[in-house]
Amino acid sequence: MRLRYGLCLAFTVACGSATSSSNNPSPPPPPGPTPPPPPPSGSVAVKITNYSFSPDTTSISVGQSVRWTNNDGVSHSVTSDTGSTLNSGAIAGTGTDSYGNPTGGGNYTKAFFTKGTLLYHCSIHPTTMQGVVIVN
DSSP, X not given: OHHHHHHHHHHHHHHHHHTOSXXXXXXXXXXXXXXXXXXXXXXXXXXXXXXXXXXXEEXXXXXXXXXXXXXXXSOBOOEESSXXXXXXXXXXXXXXXXXSOEEOOOEEEEEOOSOEEEEEEOSSSTTTOEEEEEEO
């Protein structure tokens, strides 16, 4: 009888330790949703200087953006020749704040997701400031 009792006790201890979860790591959590792929790297810079867009023709890939920065002392705009794809409103020029400190010019950034050629101009100086964005 003692032998049976001893075997039952040993069996119970052995089974109890086999089902313990302290040695088994928990499964990893399921992965979250996959983030969308990043757009093609970087944006292309166009400077607005001396009443002109530089460069005046810009080629980019679908998904890239163009960033126009006004380095002139007066306001300019980036406005589509047709349609409303580009409509920056007035982009502030460089100047000084109320304390006489120089301030940087404003900027406008637009991402392009459709292939094509887009003609644009400055609505404030339309006869002298024109540009082109080519989206490949």
